[in-house]
Amino acid sequence: MRFLVACLGLLASSLLAAAELNLELPTGTRTWDSGALLAHPQARDIEIPADVAYKRAMHYRAVPLASLLDGVQAGDHLQVVALDGFAAELPAAPLLAQSGARAWLAVEDPARPWPALGTGKPSAGPFYLVWSDPQQGDIGPEQWPFQVARIRLLEPVATRFPVLLPASDASADVRAGFAQFQKNCLACHRLNGAGDSAFGPDLNLPHNPTEYFSGDFLARYIRAPQSLRNWPQGRMPGFSREALSDRQLGQLLAYLRHMAGRKVEPGR
Incomplete structure (x- = not known):
């Protein structure tokens, strides 16, 4: 039984480690996996005092989202798509901001998985768009997409x-x-x-x-x-x-x- 549990744990970790984020940007298409993002030179530990998904303070390893948006300009429009079909429409300017409300891509670490969002539910991972100081940018709850799978540049709505x-x-x-x-x-x-x-x-x-x-x-x-x-x-x-x-x-x-x-x- 212990061997089976260990194998299942290894399988879950390998699946999470293989999670991929697809970016469709002006400079082309790029895919990041969890490991590469956790090792990103700008990755850091952040505290989110009032997390929207978990409704409590949370700690994440995260990358400034702006560092991943190659070629995106403030006047552009982006769509962030989640695994469940949630598709947040976001102007690029707040995502590129370096002060005030700041966007971060939180990355779930296979060695330290995030808690489930509820009984029988998965976590917010493997990728979650979170904000530091959201009150400074009038950031609403629908601008915190979790279980993110893709970010793409699109024409405005x-x-x-x-x-x-x-x-x-x-x-x-x-x-x-x-x-x-x-x-x-x-x-x-x-x-x-x-x-x-x-x-x-x-x-x-x-x-x-x-x-x-x-x-x-x-x-x-x-x-x-x-x-x-x-x-x-x-x-x-x-x-x-x-x-x-x-x-x-x-x-x-x-x-x-x-x-x-x-x-x-x-x-x-």
Whole structure:
């Protein structure tokens, strides 16, 4: 039995050691494995006081993400894709910053694996985008993708998915809500069939949530999903006022209500 346990441990370690991160950048495609990143000349130990995934202080061996983004400019747009289909859309400028809120790629060490995210769940590894001093850059929880598999340079969301755009005469709140949608929702959800995530349901087809949540229930659901639907398998996180202010939430709802009148079936 001990021999079997030891073999399973070695197998798990070898699989983690073989984990690969694929980068698709202006200078070309490159693949990093866990070992190479742990040995990166800029790798260092960091403390994250309020980790989003683990909801407590965490210690990581990490590399400044900017050091891996060869050829990326501040005006570029990147997408960070996780193993489960989560696809965070991120402007490059915060990822390249050398001060204030700073992006780090935390790398799970096979010799010191991270804890599971919950009962029956894997860890946040093998790669996890974390932030030091996130409050200095208005970094939201959806900008902390874990189980990262790929980072790629893409055109901005509005260019790739024009069916997400509000009408040209939309109000300022609706336009601001589109920005909030990109930051907080598009990593998990599509709208009008548009988006790269395969994680959550479409937010306009067949129905927009503003059409079936009455009163203030949608706002309450976004704040604390389990308070309305107590479902152990539910994966949507709640958005606190620190992550999404009441004003920003109102803008997001204004965008969703606006898009309920702009349904576009995929392929049309």
